Amino acid sequence: MRYAIIGVEGPHDQAFTGKVLKLLGFKDFREELKGLESQLDPFWRKFIPVYPKKGNLYKRLDMPSLLFNDTIFVAIYPGEGSNLVTNLDDILFANSEYQTNLAAFGILADCDKSTPDRIVEPYANKFRSYFPNFPDRPGVVNTNSPRTGVYVLPDNASPGVLDTLLCECGQIAYPAYMEKASSYLNEFSESDIKSLKWKNFDREKALVATVVSVLKPGKTNTTSIADNNWVSEQTKQQVPALANFIEFLSQLLELS
């Protein structure tokens, strides 16, 4: 069995990457093996978190999603946004088997605060000490062992976040809901938006969340991304950014 780690910024990215892998034929450890510690491949034991986190009884635990096929076992690690570099650096530094026994190591990052090249910089600077061939350009997979790369959402070129890509998927999968949700959001005036202190890309986030509240009332975005058709064969065919990401993962994980 080969092993791979994909670091992502948060739980939505984690659910999205997991859904893409399922589209590529992967099975989810949570579903296939009931997420039981006793069934966990020993390679991933270091990721089992110890509760409570930082003494805070209400803080969520960062157990990665684990997906596998016949040849490769992938951990999708959510690294708390801007702490992703530090968290993954600590984990790699403390566990030498993650430095030497990985078949692939990749990152999925947003392009919300800088250019895609700049987004890749801190990852390349940090992870080259473990993987000297780690690429310094977005969307590029280095095929030396381990395979490495950073995908910058939405398409390694434009500014945006996961929701930018999901909005494109929503236009294909749920065009009517997207239109109605958009009309609803348009009812908010400039001054409303200002008083709500929306930041860049918050409109896309609100749009996806509005559709999610219709598709899965009372459920989170992560549930909807996992269960609904934001990521599907249809959206893969019609959304170039999604097709790009799927191609990136296929190269990174060496999927035929």
Place this chain on the structure above:
Amino acid sequence: MNLKDLGQINILVGGNNSGKTSVLEAISTYCRPLDPLEWLNTSWRREIKYSRKPQLDALKWLFPQNSQVSHTHVYEGETYVSSNGDFPVTESRAIYREFEGISELGEVENSSESQLEIDEIEFDNILRGAELELKVATIYDPEELSVKFEIWENQRFVNRKNRSTAVLPIDTVTPFSHRIEQLQINLLSEVILLGMKPEVIKLLQQMDSEITDLVILSPTGKSPSLYIDHKRVGISPLSAFGDGVRRLLFIALTLVKVEGGVLLIDEIETAIHTVALGSSFAWIVKWCQLLDVQLFATTHSLEAIDAMLEASDSETDLVLYRLEKKESQTKAIRLERERLQRLREDLGQEVRV
């Protein structure tokens, strides 16, 4: 194995048989590299006094072993340790060479024979012995200092050579030393003279809040002993108290003994209840800092690691080394305090294996 950038407080973790105690043994002999008694004591430290193996066998096992070589073969082995830092010794090399000789008793018994042939020597008359050659290099002298000692099987070893100046105060607290070693009354006296007694009592109160005083008494007028004054039971001998009290007192007194040197504690969590770990460790860290003592402690306990983090702050020079045994050598993963804290508190990571 390389332990880079040691801290003042060093925690050693790793699986069973990963070499944690061996590291303590290497440090122990390195601090007194020309002292054969330190080598012998170190070799015996793993064993209970009354079931110890012969001194030669124990000493031999401090040196590299090879399963390819028969145990009946005359053994020769060498160890090498080097360091940098304030201690003037920069390298220590020890060579252990076994040999065989004929006992004097055998020669007397055979003295009537005109010529003693090797074939005629009875097996019982052959004694095993070993030469222990100890060498050091120091920052003052690029030439290696070297001393040799002969140690014979079943014979008391007497060191008649001059004491070396290449010495750093060092002592080891094993998981059972608080049970088998006599507490040194003179060390308690030293604690009292240093004005540390109230602090030592505070430490013991982590175990039993009703302890109020420590006294040296000689009820029979002969050998003085250590007594504890206790709110409920009154003045009682130390032996009447539990393991935790005895161990913490043993650690405290040993710490005073090695002022300006090195304290080695094997399995630091032994006998200390989980609730008392944090406060006990805070005491140990504080006094290591005040007495300029470098601490090396092994542990198997995650609670002990967390308690050591809790007992220290960002100013504390704390380092954890995880020993990982690979095929040809042991690797030491170094986690400095800040990274260790993130791994434990932010990421909830297992850091022992």
